[in-house]
Amino acid sequence: MNFQILDADYVxxxxxxxxxxxxxxxxxxxxxxxVPGFEPYFYVNASDELDLICKLIKERFDVVKNVEIVQRFxxxxxxxxxxxxxxxxTYEPRHVPEIRDDILQIPGVMEVYETDILFRNxxxxxxxxxxxxxVSVSPSQEAHQGGKIYCDTVCLDRQPAEVDKLPNAPLxxxxxxxxxxxxxxxxxxxxxxxxxxxxxxxxxxxxxxDSIVLVAKPVSGAGPDVESLQNEESxxxxxxxxxxxxxxxxxxxxxxxxxxxxxxxxRIKFLADSGTNINSGSGRDGRPMSYxxxxxxxxxxxAGRVVVDVLPLVRSQFSLKRYTxxxxxxxxxxxxxxxxxxxxxxDHWNDEGEKLLKxxxxxxxxxxxxxxxxxxLQLLDRYxxxxxxxxxxxxEVIDGGQTSMVENLLLRECRIRDRVIPPKPDDNLVxxxxxxxxxLKGGEVLEPKKGLLxxxxxxxxxxLYPTIMMAHNLCYSTVVEKDIPGEGETITPxxxxxxxxxxxxxxxxxxxxxxxxxxxxxxxxxxxxISNEDEYKALDATQLAMKILLNSFYGYAGYTRARLYSLTxxxxxxxxGRENILTTRSLIEDTIHTIYLKDGNSxxxxxxxxDPLNKDISLSVVYGDTDSVFVQCTGKTEISLEDAELVxxxxxxxxxxxxxxxxxxxxxxxxxxxxxxxxxxxxxxVFERFGDGWKDGIKVKGMExxxxxxxxxxxxxxxxxxxxxxxxxEVEAAVQHVRKVVxxxxxxxxxxxxxxxxxxxxxxxxxxxxxxxxxxxxxxxxAEKMEQRTGSLPPVGERIPFVIIAGKxxxxxxxxxxxxxxxxxxxxxxxxxxxxxxxxxxxRILGVFGVDxxxxxxxxxxxxxxxxxxxxxxxxxxxxxxxxxxxxGQPPNSGSQSSLFDF
DNA sequence: GGTAGTACCTAA
DNA sequence: TAAGTTAGGTACTACC
Numbered sequence: 001m002n003f004q005i006l007d008a009d010y011v012x013x014x015x016x017x018x019x020x021x022x023x024x025x026x027x028x029x030x031x032x033x034x035v036p037g038f039e040p041y042f043y044v045n046a047s048d049e050l051d052l053i054c055k056l057i058k059e060r061f062d063v064v065k066n067v068e069i070v071q072r073f074x075x076x077x078x079x080x081x082x083x084x085x086x087x088x089x090t091y092e093p094r095h096v097p098e099i100r101d102d103i104l105q106i107p108g109v110m111e112v113y114e115t116d117i118l119f120r121n122x123x124x125x126x127x128x129x130x131x132x133x134x135v136s137v138s139p140s141q142e143a144h145q146g147g148k149i150y151c152d153t154v155c156l157d158r159q160p161a162e163v164d165k166l167p168n169a170p171l172x173x174x175x176x177x178x179x180x181x182x183x184x185x186x187x188x189x190x191x192x193x194x195x196x197x198x199x200x201x202x203x204x205x206x207x208x209x210d211s212i213v214l215v216a217k218p219v220s221g222a223g224p225d226v227e228s229l230q231n232e233e234s235x236x237x238x239x240x241x242x243x244x245x246x247x248x249x250x251x252x253x254x255x256x257x258x259x260x261x262x263x264x265x266x267r268i269k270f271l272a273d274s275g276t277n278i279n280s281g282s283g284r285d286g287r288p289m290s291y292x293x294x295x296x297x298x299x300x301x302x303a304g305r306v307v308v309d310v311l312p313l314v315r316s317q318f319s320l321k322r323y324t325x326x327x328x329x330x331x332x333x334x335x336x337x338x339x340x341x342x343x344x345x346x347d348h349w350n351d352e353g354e355k356l357l358k359x360x361x362x363x364x365x366x367x368x369x370x371x372x373x374x375x376x377l378q379l380l381d382r383y384x385x386x387x388x389x390x391x392x393x394x395x396e397v398i399d400g401g402q403t404s405m406v407e408n409l410l411l412r413e414c415r416i417r418d419r420v421i422p423p424k425p426d427d428n429l430v431x432x433x434x435x436x437x438x439x440l441k442g443g444e445v446l447e448p449k450k451g452l453l454x455x456x457x458x459x460x461x462x463x464l465y466p467t468i469m470m471a472h473n474l475c476y477s478t479v480v481e482k483d484i485p486g487e488g489e490t491i492t493p494x495x496x497x498x499x500x501x502x503x504x505x506x507x508x509x510x511x512x513x514x515x516x517x518x519x520x521x522x523x524x525x526x527x528x529x530i531s532n533e534d535e536y537k538a539l540d541a542t543q544l545a546m547k548i549l550l551n552s553f554y555g556y557a558g559y560t561r562a563r564l565y566s567l568t569x570x571x572x573x574x575x576x577g578r579e580n581i582l583t584t585r586s587l588i589e590d591t592i593h594t595i596y597l598k599d600g601n602s603x604x605x606x607x608x609x610x611d612p613l614n615k616d617i618s619l620s621v622v623y624g625d626t627d628s629v630f631v632q633c634t635g636k637t638e639i640s641l642e643d644a645e646l647v648x649x650x651x652x653x654x655x656x657x658x659x660x661x662x663x664x665x666x667x668x669x670x671x672x673x674x675x676x677x678x679x680x681x682x683x684x685x686v687f688e689r690f691g692d693g694w695k696d697g698i699k700v701k702g703m704e705x706x707x708x709x710x711x712x713x714x715x716x717x718x719x720x721x722x723x724x725x726x727x728x729x730e731v732e733a734a735v736q737h738v739r740k741v742v743x744x745x746x747x748x749x750x751x752x753x754x755x756x757x758x759x760x761x762x763x764x765x766x767x768x769x770x771x772x773x774x775x776x777x778x779x780x781x782x783a784e785k786m787e788q789r790t791g792s793l794p795p796v797g798e799r800i801p802f803v804i805i806a807g808k809x810x811x812x813x814x815x816x817x818x819x820x821x822x823x824x825x826x827x828x829x830x831x832x833x834x835x836x837x838x839x840x841x842x843x844r845i846l847g848v849f850g851v852d853x854x855x856x857x858x859x860x861x862x863x864x865x866x867x868x869x870x871x872x873x874x875x876x877x878x879x880x881x882x883x884x885x886x887x888x889g890q891p892p893n894s895g896s897q898s899s900l901f902d903f
Numbered sequence: 904g905g906t907a908g909t910a911c912c913t914a915a
Numbered sequence: 916t917a918a919g920t921t922a923g924g925t926a927c928t929a930c931c
Contacts, residue, residue: 116916118916292916294916294917295917295918296917297917297918299916299917319913399917400916400917400918401917401918401919402918402919403917403918403919406919424916440920440921441921441922442915442920442921442922443914443915443920443921443922444922445914445915445922445923460915464915465920551919552919553919554919554920555919555920556919556920557919557920558919558920558921559918559919559920561917561918561919562919570920574920574921625914625915625922625923626914626915626921626922627915628915677924678923678924678925679914679922679923679924680913680914680915680922680923680924681913681914681923681924701913701914702912702913702914702923702924703913704925706912706913707911707912707913707925708911708912708913709911709912709925709926764910764911764912765911765912767910767911773909773910774908774909774910775908775909775910775927775928775929776927776928777909777910777911777927778927810927810928811926811927811928812927812928836926840925840926
């Protein structure tokens, strides 16, 4: 039988650990496989007298089952040979952390290694199994008789082996959402407010239901997808009954980690304290779900299943102004969330008819939306692929950061190469690392040639940092710290330090990266001749996972909480990167200099005889950031996209040939027009190959249109300006447009059109606890105002919307909650929006063309606009445009979404 | 009026 | 048992 590993843990039977692998089989059955015979261990590094220390450990600690002297490399530094170390095996996994500190106290003991690897991970790593990987268990084994297990199949196997299989098992997804009845309209609390409804959405369907809403009171006139229960107690019981019966692999919800799951858990505890016991068993081992608060995060665990809170996933993958389910559903699914306002809940709940039915349907929508987000946006595919490639369990990949996956890969490769890994650094070590961490320098950003440019070829380095590590054999295992290699056997990066060459000793990290890179290329190749859509998607997710993993190693090396932290290594990588982009620039400008085009081919001067019919194009690097170069092409005649493409490919070929393998400068795209405002701020009209033709679009980087702390009005106005300037070259039309916008704001009657508030709303993240703010911030003032009004402060991490209202006070004090402004007809600070939100960003763009700011605004007391003049750098030209003239081409937006500013 | 310090968000 | 990294622009405020 084959099944896919969803989760793993262990139980103790007769003082010996037995690993449990939970999963879903090909035939759809859920499986729990018991694996006995795997033992916990760790390493001890001591000076001399290993035999004596072995004996001491064995005598002193009765939880030690065995000690053995083994040969291993130390974690960091090039070493010519392995070292004798002690491998200590204990009876139970918990014994490892129990004795490690005492062992460190033994005279002669210097370090302990791998003392904090979770047992389930230790098992997966050593047996070369992977999260979400397929394993085969032989059919001959007897069923295991352990505990109360909610699985279709319970089996026993000492040696489950991984099998190669791409598609996922027929996984079952259950999405849920709870509704609580707030007492007096305030935030519900588990020891006061009952859970009144639970909505469930199933994929695939459960007994013919796609969704069910459980209601904790009698309901009449509801459809078949509503289950009415007598009271809260029987509803909660029913919820867990369905959960166990449906037996989902993935439990989904929106904000369930921080709300629904802790709420249910606490509510059950509260009910139990008042004498009502509910079987809340929900894991595959029949135990309840549990949660722990770690810092600001809540960690959920449920044996055998994976808990997926959609909120953090959406947060990390989409840049949105707000992450309420309402806004996310609207932005990403184009779906409306249905809501009963908290103040009306009680009224709806106490109703017997239509209002109650409406409430029920509204509740249903929430679990449907969470499910839809996961399915339609394929939110899990990438995590499943990362789990399979890195080996970490899916739950860890979803909850954790890059650390767990990088460490998982490192542990696997190091184990094969007999190299041990240190434990996570303690607070003191982290502190001392942080103190010195100013020593890590990053990428090089070239000063852009500001202004409007034409024919800019864009090239970038493919996976720059990973390829640098491979090319120069940069690794923890190659850095020279302990043993001294021979003459000429080392590489010295621009940042200093020394690394042995791959000929002397191939680095572990370069090996991992090379493997990932090659597999990614192979996966991409396979994608080309595959017609099955699911398989294509799985391969695509796999190649993306490999890309993510490739790019995670550099950051890990410079991360102060990493087990393996090396400033020398991280600095080596970035210093090669900086050197590289600078060399690339001079190679392009000084060595290549000009490219000659003839009959659809490109040549260097040395490759071609001078001929007046040739098209010569001279090159200039106008911008570059870390791994990219923007090359402006100038010629005596018009340069076509095809010409620019030839140039780009020629540059790519020449530069790549000059680089060590596998570094590669890739031709990316062509900017027909490009506008550079500052470092990290530009807009380009970009063309990319699309089959035989070209696909074009405007790409904006860093400017206000892509920033969430500017209002929508700014984005819309700026986008229009950029489009006019870049695509049509129509500066005048752009000026005209801005005037029209300014005019509209100046004449705004906010009391009449309250929808405009949406366009004037800015958002900022409430990023740290209030007491840590040294200065007042607009969004924090709003958060405080909201606290006064509703009694609760928004949680840290939430994005807070605000508008600026009229008044004489300081800016920060005039920030106000948009909802409050809408409801109370609070006047908006029109002048702020014109002078601070529209004009400065617009001027940064139009200033390039000599348009002066004063000509874009007029004082509200004046009746009209004066003519505007060119700026000091340009010739004075009259570019007056009648205010009433039409812009043309862009019909005004109509329909319910329209706004005053959609010109 | 210039400038230092804080905060935020983005590029890579 | 929380968390990959640095570079860089812009706005606001307090302060000289």
